[in-house]
Amino acid sequence: MAGTGHGPEGIPARGRDFAEFVRHALQAAADQVEPRADGLVPIRARILAGSGIPWPQAFAISLNWIHDA
Amino acid sequence: MGSEPDEGVTRPTNVTETLVAAGGIVPDAFLASPTARLGWSADLAVTELYSLHYRALVRLAALLVRDTQTAEEVVQDSFVAMHGGWQRLRDAEKALAYLRQAVVNRSRSVLRHRTVVDKNMQKAPPDMPSAEHGALVLLERHAVVAALRDLPDRQREAIVLRYYADLSEAEIAAAMKISRGAVKSHTARGISSLRAALEQE
Numbered sequence: 001m002a003g004t005g006h007g008p009e010g011i012p013a014r015g016r017d018f019a020e021f022v023r024h025a026l027q028a029a030a031d032q033v034e035p036r037a038d039g040l041v042p043i044r045a046r047i048l049a050g051s052g053i054p055w056p057q058a059f060a061i062s063l064n065w066i067h068d069a
Numbered sequence: 070m071g072s073e074p075d076e077g078v079t080r081p082t083n084v085t086e087t088l089v090a091a092g093g094i095v096p097d098a099f100l101a102s103p104t105a106r107l108g109w110s111a112d113l114a115v116t117e118l119y120s121l122h123y124r125a126l127v128r129l130a131a132l133l134v135r136d137t138q139t140a141e142e143v144v145q146d147s148f149v150a151m152h153g154g155w156q157r158l159r160d161a162e163k164a165l166a167y168l169r170q171a172v173v174n175r176s177r178s179v180l181r182h183r184t185v186v187d188k189n190m191q192k193a194p195p196d197m198p199s200a201e202h203g204a205l206v207l208l209e210r211h212a213v214v215a216a217l218r219d220l221p222d223r224q225r226e227a228i229v230l231r232y233y234a235d236l237s238e239a240e241i242a243a244a245m246k247i248s249r250g251a252v253k254s255h256t257a258r259g260i261s262s263l264r265a266a267l268e269q270e
Contacts, residue, residue, distance in 0.1 A: 018264055019232065025213035026233040030128035033137050035144075039127075040119050043148045047115070050149070 038063075111155035114164055115148055122165060123148075125234070126172055132214065132229045133176035134183075143179060147171035169234070169244040173226055180222065216266040223247070224259030231256050 012018045044062035049055045123144060130140035147168050151158065158164045217225050223245065230241045231252075238249045245252065 019260065022213055022228065022260065022263060023232040023235075025211050026132060026229065029211040029214045030132055030233055033128045033131040033140065035124055035127040035137070035141055039123055039141060039145060040116070043115060043119065043145050043152075046145070046149045047112075047152050050153070 110159070111152045114155060114161065115152050118151070118161065118164055118168065119148060122168065126168060129229060129234055130172050130176050132217070132233055133173070133225065134179045135214075135218065139179055143172055143175040146175055166240070166243050169230075169240070170246065173230070173244050177222055177226070212267055212270060213263065216263050219266060220259055220262055223255045224262065227252055227255035228259040228263065
C-alpha cells in the first residue's frame with residue numbers, strides 16, 4: 001500500500017491525510033475493475049423482454065443494435 | 070444531459086428502428102403515441118447514462134459487493150429499473166441519483182443474501198477458487214478495501230460514496246435514504262474504524 005509514512009505500515013495517523021489515503025486506496029482498487037464492454041446488451045434485452053418481446057429475440061435485437069451503432 | 074427530454078420529437082430510437090427493421094413488430098400507432106415518445110426518452114436516457122456512468126457505477130458497486138460480475142448485475146438491474154421508472158424521473162440528474170440509490174440498495178441486498186448463503190455453505194469443503202473469488206482477492210489486495218469488508222453496511226456505503234464516488238453529503242444522504250446528520254455520523258465512524266483496523270495490521 002502506498003502511504004504518506006505517518007503511522008504503522010505507512011498509514012497516515014489522522015485527519016485529512018488519512019482521508020486522502022483512503023480516497024487514493026479506493027480509487028486504485030476501483031481502477032482495477034473493468035466492466036465488460038457489452039453491458040448495454042443485457043440491459044436493452046431485459047427492457048425489451050419486459051415489454052413482451054420473447055427473450056431470445058430481445059437479446060438478438062439488442063446485440064445487433066449495439067454492434068450496428 | 071441535464072435537460073428535460075424533448076417529448077415533442079417522434080424520431081424513433083435506434084432500438085425502435087431496429088425493431089422495425091427486424092420485422093415491423095412496432096406498429097405505427099405505437100410510435101406516434103405518447104407512450105412511445107416516453108419510451109424514446111427512456112431509451113435515450115439509458116443509452117446516455119450508460120455511456121457516461123456505467124463504468125463508475127460498476128466500480129462503485131464492486132467496492133460494495135467485492136466482485137465485478139455481481140457489480141455489473143447490480144448496475145444492469147438498476148438501469149432496467151430506471152428505464153421502468155422514467156415516467157417519474159424524466160430528468161438526467163434525477164435519473165443518476167436514482168441509479169446511485171438503486172445500486173446502493175441492490176448491493177446491500179446482495180450482501181445480505183450472500184451472508185445467508187455463506188452461513189448455509191459453512192460446512193462445504195473448500196473448492197477451486199471461482200471467478201468471483203478471484204475478483205474478490207484482486208480487490209482485497211488493497212488493505213483499505215479488505216478493512217471495508219468488516220465495516221457495518223451503512224458505514225461502508227458512506228465511505229465508498231464519500232471517498233470513491235466523491236459525492237456531497239446531500240447526494241450521499243439521497244443515495245442511502247438517510248439524513249445528512251446520519252451521513253456525517255456513518256462517515257466519521259467508518260473512517261475511525263478503518264484507521265483502527267489498518268493500524269492493527
